[in-house]
Amino acid sequence: MSEEESGSGSDATGGSDVVRRERFSGGPARGFLSSLESDERIFEADLAVDRAHVVMLAEQGIVDEVSAGEILGALADVEEAGHAALPDGEDVHAAIETAVVERVGDVGGRMHTARSRNDEVAACLRYRLREDLLDAVERTLELREVLAEVAGEHPRTVMPGFTHLQPAQPTTVGHYLLSYESALRRDTGRLFDAYDRTNRSPLGAAAFAGTTFDVDRERTAELLGFDGVIENSMDASSARDFLVESTAAVASLATGLSGIAEDLVVFSNRGLVELDDDYASTSSIMPQKVNPDTMELVRATAGDAAAGLNGLLTTLKGLPRAYNRDLQRAHGHAFSAIDAVSEATAVVAGAVATAHWPERALAEAAGEGFSTATGIADLLASSGVPFRTAHEVVALAAESVDAGGADYAALDAAAREVLGGPLESHVDPEAVETALDPTESVASRDSFGGPAPEAVAGALDRAEERHEADTETLAERHGALVDAADRLDREVSGYV
Numbered sequence: 001m002s003e004e005e006s007g008s009g010s011d012a013t014g015g016s017d018v019v020r021r022e023r024f025s026g027g028p029a030r031g032f033l034s035s036l037e038s039d040e041r042i043f044e045a046d047l048a049v050d051r052a053h054v055v056m057l058a059e060q061g062i063v064d065e066v067s068a069g070e071i072l073g074a075l076a077d078v079e080e081a082g083h084a085a086l087p088d089g090e091d092v093h094a095a096i097e098t099a100v101v102e103r104v105g106d107v108g109g110r111m112h113t114a115r116s117r118n119d120e121v122a123a124c125l126r127y128r129l130r131e132d133l134l135d136a137v138e139r140t141l142e143l144r145e146v147l148a149e150v151a152g153e154h155p156r157t158v159m160p161g162f163t164h165l166q167p168a169q170p171t172t173v174g175h176y177l178l179s180y181e182s183a184l185r186r187d188t189g190r191l192f193d194a195y196d197r198t199n200r201s202p203l204g205a206a207a208f209a210g211t212t213f214d215v216d217r218e219r220t221a222e223l224l225g226f227d228g229v230i231e232n233s234m235d236a237s238s239a240r241d242f243l244v245e246s247t248a249a250v251a252s253l254a255t256g257l258s259g260i261a262e263d264l265v266v267f268s269n270r271g272l273v274e275l276d277d278d279y280a281s282t283s284s285i286m287p288q289k290v291n292p293d294t295m296e297l298v299r300a301t302a303g304d305a306a307a308g309l310n311g312l313l314t315t316l317k318g319l320p321r322a323y324n325r326d327l328q329r330a331h332g333h334a335f336s337a338i339d340a341v342s343e344a345t346a347v348v349a350g351a352v353a354t355a356h357w358p359e360r361a362l363a364e365a366a367g368e369g370f371s372t373a374t375g376i377a378d379l380l381a382s383s384g385v386p387f388r389t390a391h392e393v394v395a396l397a398a399e400s401v402d403a404g405g406a407d408y409a410a411l412d413a414a415a416r417e418v419l420g421g422p423l424e425s426h427v428d429p430e431a432v433e434t435a436l437d438p439t440e441s442v443a444s445r446d447s448f449g450g451p452a453p454e455a456v457a458g459a460l461d462r463a464e465e466r467h468e469a470d471t472e473t474l475a476e477r478h479g480a481l482v483d484a485a486d487r488l489d490r491e492v493s494g495y496v
């Protein structure tokens with residue numbers, strides 16, 4: 001391409017970008033080959049990567065400062081025009097380079113010295129994914145805060161706890177909500193772990209075999225806020241396990257969210273929780289219906305996330321070293337999973353924050369299905385009856401009455417049959433009455449991590465501490481990215 005041609009803009013019909021030139025410029029598969037549209041997500045990332053690379057090339061004397069200044073000026077102009085204004089191209093990397101060449105002529109071609117689109121795209125993906133991971137972390141922190149806050153409002157609100165969807169033992173709304181808060185802490189942790197391994201620079205790996213130029217890989221890493229480099233150049237340009245673990249982290253989060261969503265669907269169906277109208281929907285035909293649609297959509301998001309993870313792993317499976325174009329279709333799975341799950345996390349936070357827990361209905365339901373049976377068996381066991389025998393007594397009593405639960409008389413009859421004597425020869429009748437009461441039953445289960453109000457109070461304190469620590473870690477990670485972006489801006493302004 002001559003100097004004049006290069007300044008004249010790309011030909012919309014010929015479509016010869018700087019990478020493909022005339023030889024491979026068209027053909028029926030042109031659209032199929034191009035990732036330009038979906039690359040919008042890494043448009044800003046590519047500009048940052050280009051800038052850091054050009055600054056490093058200038059510092060190393062690989063490109064002269066005047067050329068670097070022209071290229072960096074053109075990149076500012078390309079950014080201003082936006083992704084939509086890019087010339088046609090096989091991908092965003094080629095299109096931006098073409099756009100730079102359109103603006104400054106052949107000198108723009110120096111930008112791609114000592115690199116390949118292979119290390120370039122890997123750097124762009126890592127750069128962009130960092131932000132998405134931090135956003136996802138922030139969503140988990142918001143949800144954790146809401147769960148802990150509402151739990152704090154309900155340390156004594158007794159509710160039925162279920163196993164197999166049947167009332168099993170009474171618990172409290174506070175203890176129940178904290179169970180999800182605890183699980184979400186691990187999701188936050190998994191996202192941070194994925195972040196730390198994502199935040200490494202592949203730049204300088206070039207196609208996969210490094211470069212003859214005297215590049216400073218640590219410098220581009222630093223300019224982009226990466227925590228060091230990925231050493232092996234073949235690994236650096238080929239590896240996509242950072243996508244796998246990021247997607248796995250959001251898939252795990254989504255699976256947890258689907259559990260909360262399912263609970264809220266079931267609870268609202270049984271009148272144990274009332275979702276705010278903002279999180280419900282109506283039927284187009286049945287006027288009486290208020291449906292928990294948002295929670296059903298959250299439940300379904302686990303499918304999106306699992307599909308993303310599966311799509312990603314299937315795309316990556318068996319790929320030989322080093323670069324294969326399959327990789328162009330890998331990261332979309334990760335990005336769409338993280339988008340869907342981050343949104344769902346925010347929706348759950350809103351639903352939990354605005355939901356109403358009807359205390360009377362919950363208390364009534366908490367006593368159903370003889371849910372205090374375990375407490376009675378525990379009581380007998382602590383009086384010296386082997387737990388297994390105690391279990392038998394209470395099971396016999398439970399069989400003798402209907403679903404409402406056993407009373408003292410039924411327990412006494414069962415004790416006479418199994419233990420050969422009255423219940424009161426083993427336990428104080430008053431203690432039995434107490435153990436039959438759901439509120440007392442909850443209060444007595446004060447083991448570490450249990451539902452008794454004091455145990456929940458301690459758990460709430462620890463939830464708050466962990467939340468503060470994770471919020472700090474998030475601020476540090478964010479801060480490092482902002483600092484790096486400022487540093488890069490300052491370096492660039494030294495040339496233009």
Ligand code: ARG
Nearest residue numbers: 035091117118121323327328
């Ligand atoms: N758009 C490509 C991708 O996302 C960039 C790398 C192209 N490299 C190549 N050797 N064809 O993977």
